[in-house]
Amino acid sequence: MKATDVTQKSSSISRQLFDKMLQRIHTGQWPVGKSIPGERVLMTEFGVSRISVRETLSMLRALGILDTSHGRRSVVRKMNAEIVGRLFPLLLTLEGEQTYEHVFEVRLAIESRTAYMAALNRSQDDVAELSQLLELLRKQTQETLEDSVKTDLRFHIRIAQATGNPIFPLLLDALGGFVTYVQELSCRGNPDRRTRAMQYHEAIFEAIRDQDAEHARGEMESHLRSSAGRFLSEGLIKAARATPLTG
Amino acid sequence: MKATDVTQKSSSISRQLFDKMLQRIHTGQWPVGKSIPGERVLMTEFGVSRISVRETLSMLRALGILDTSHGRRSVVRKMNAEIVGRLFPLLLTLEGEQTYEHVFEVRLAIESRTAYMAALNRSQDDVAELSQLLELLRKQTQETLEDSVKTDLRFHIRIAQATGNPIFPLLLDALGGFVTYVQELSCRGNPDRRTRAMQYHEAIFEAIRDQDAEHARGEMESHLRSSAGRFLSEGLIKAARATPLTG
DNA sequence: GTGGCATAACTGGTAAGTCCAGTAAAAGTT
DNA sequence: AACTTTTACTGGACTTACCAGTTATGCCAC
Numbered sequence: 001m002k003a004t005d006v007t008q009k010s011s012s013i014s015r016q017l018f019d020k021m022l023q024r025i026h027t028g029q030w031p032v033g034k035s036i037p038g039e040r041v042l043m044t045e046f047g048v049s050r051i052s053v054r055e056t057l058s059m060l061r062a063l064g065i066l067d068t069s070h071g072r073r074s075v076v077r078k079m080n081a082e083i084v085g086r087l088f089p090l091l092l093t094l095e096g097e098q099t100y101e102h103v104f105e106v107r108l109a110i111e112s113r114t115a116y117m118a119a120l121n122r123s124q125d126d127v128a129e130l131s132q133l134l135e136l137l138r139k140q141t142q143e144t145l146e147d148s149v150k151t152d153l154r155f156h157i158r159i160a161q162a163t164g165n166p167i168f169p170l171l172l173d174a175l176g177g178f179v180t181y182v183q184e185l186s187c188r189g190n191p192d193r194r195t196r197a198m199q200y201h202e203a204i205f206e207a208i209r210d211q212d213a214e215h216a217r218g219e220m221e222s223h224l225r226s227s228a229g230r231f232l233s234e235g236l237i238k239a240a241r242a243t244p245l246t247g
Numbered sequence: 248m249k250a251t252d253v254t255q256k257s258s259s260i261s262r263q264l265f266d267k268m269l270q271r272i273h274t275g276q277w278p279v280g281k282s283i284p285g286e287r288v289l290m291t292e293f294g295v296s297r298i299s300v301r302e303t304l305s306m307l308r309a310l311g312i313l314d315t316s317h318g319r320r321s322v323v324r325k326m327n328a329e330i331v332g333r334l335f336p337l338l339l340t341l342e343g344e345q346t347y348e349h350v351f352e353v354r355l356a357i358e359s360r361t362a363y364m365a366a367l368n369r370s371q372d373d374v375a376e377l378s379q380l381l382e383l384l385r386k387q388t389q390e391t392l393e394d395s396v397k398t399d400l401r402f403h404i405r406i407a408q409a410t411g412n413p414i415f416p417l418l419l420d421a422l423g424g425f426v427t428y429v430q431e432l433s434c435r436g437n438p439d440r441r442t443r444a445m446q447y448h449e450a451i452f453e454a455i456r457d458q459d460a461e462h463a464r465g466e467m468e469s470h471l472r473s474s475a476g477r478f479l480s481e482g483l484i485k486a487a488r489a490t491p492l493t494g
Numbered sequence: 495g496t497g498g499c500a501t502a503a504c505t506g507g508t509a510a511g512t513c514c515a516g517t518a519a520a521a522g523t524t
Numbered sequence: 525a526a527c528t529t530t531t532a533c534t535g536g537a538c539t540t541a542c543c544a545g546t547t548a549t550g551c552c553a554c
Contacts, residue, residue, distance in 0.1 A: 285504080315506075316506080318507095320504095321505095
């Protein structure tokens with residue numbers, strides 16, 4: 001019942017081939033980073049037509065498992081969590097109905113922990129880069145709005161990176177497209193808001209730098225909640241349920 | 248550059264077609280649940296060969312966006328998180344065992360909040376359904392392992408639904424397909440673990456029912472931490488890696 | 495009329511052959 | 525030895541054809 005497999009009833013050849021090729025990658029017969037045999041070779045090797053081979057390769061390509069370009073042989077992609085992140089925008093858009101409020105709630109859930117974990121796990125490099133981003137942000141706060149919003153997101157993602165868990169920056173990046181859009185709407189015409197957000201950013205940075213995990217989380221939550229709260233109070237988001245974001 | 252394109256340089260026809268078809272789904276020109284035109288129609292409509300059409304459809308099929316079966320027209324699937332969930336086993340084999348730990352960390356971030364929010368927002372229906380699931384889980388704890396693991400996940404997802412934010416169950420579902428797999432390995436041969444998990448579930452349920460948000464979050468965190476700790480400390484990860492993903 | 499059944503008109507799945515256009519390595523030239 | 529040209533790959537795309545499920549059509553018996 002649960003369609004957990006792309007391959008369903010193992011009916012069509014291309015679906016079967018999909019499993020076989022996937023297995024070759026799993027077993028290491030087709031090592032990551034190296035190129036697989038050409039399509040003409042594959043069709044004789046598996047005893048199928050080139051159509052079936054190409055359709056199977058299309059599937060693997062769509063999933064980001066293969067890297068194909070004209071004239072060169074397909075290469076098994078370094079499969080990182082990145083591809084999951086690439087699918088999230090698809091999910092979100094296709095599911096529809098997601099309001100920005102929902103995204104903010106998820107962001108709150110994720111980032112309150114990334115701030116916490118980052119404070120515990122951050123390296124010297126993390127601190128240095130965050131410091132740079134903060135300075136850049138400080139400049140841009142008085143200049144271009146679009147740039148500052150982008151840097152803002154980069155700052156948050158950089159914190160997620162500092163956790164050491166690659167899935168966190170991934171999720172954040174996936175949600176980012178939504179966030180930046182709303183953020184621009186919010187700050188347009190209200191420069192003081194940007195300075196207020198700037199203060200939060202500095203507080204978060206200092207807490208992470210000083211490895212004060214609890215404080216980092218608290219500041220992050222306040223920061224996000226004030227952002228979300230602003231949007232909610234202004235009808236920029238389909239507000240609806242009065243969800244207590246208190247934590 | 249933007250993480251939204253699975254289609255890279257958009258050079259080849261099939262990649263372009265992919266974007267176009269995806270757009271038709273987004274705009275609602277191809278409504279979810281309904282069937283799209285036949286391949287012969289599509290090739291004239293887009294002015295390409297059937298090869299290109301079929302390769303594009305293969306991509307959409309691989310992502311779980313289309314549901315295709317022989318003799319019938321392809322149907323636009325209600326996009327769910329399965330697609331992402333399917334990729335996690337693959338992720339793990341290609342990226343290494345740390346991924347398990349990473350997934351649990353993300354789960355912890357998300358579920359500690361879903362428990363909290365569910366306690367605040369839960370409706371009577373939520374309580375009723377959770378109660379049912381709990382009872383079902385109680386029975387299955389002494390019976391089939393596979394079923395109980397599935398019900399376990401349903402229980403967690405149901406909590407995420409009770410938050411009112413549709414993204415939470417989505418994320419959980421995506422992570423879940425991956426988690427259940429490991430969970431089975433963990434509990435196999437250790438029935439007492441299942442009873443211990445059962446106690447946690449009951450505590451979480453009661454807290455949500457009584458709208459004790461802080462308590463709900465605490466129990467959830469304890470529950471997940473104990474689970475994650477078990478997996479990580481017992482080398483179940485390597486065992487999982489050695490097992491092929493296709494059922 | 496209506497029910498059941500064979501047929502025809504769809505649908506997707508697969509195959510073989512052909513050609514084009516990039517890429518990279520082999521062969522030639524300087 | 526360094527550069528350029530050729531050649532033998534590679535994937536990308538098209539056409540035609542046929543097979544195999546599915547569904548709608550329509551006929552015939554009741």
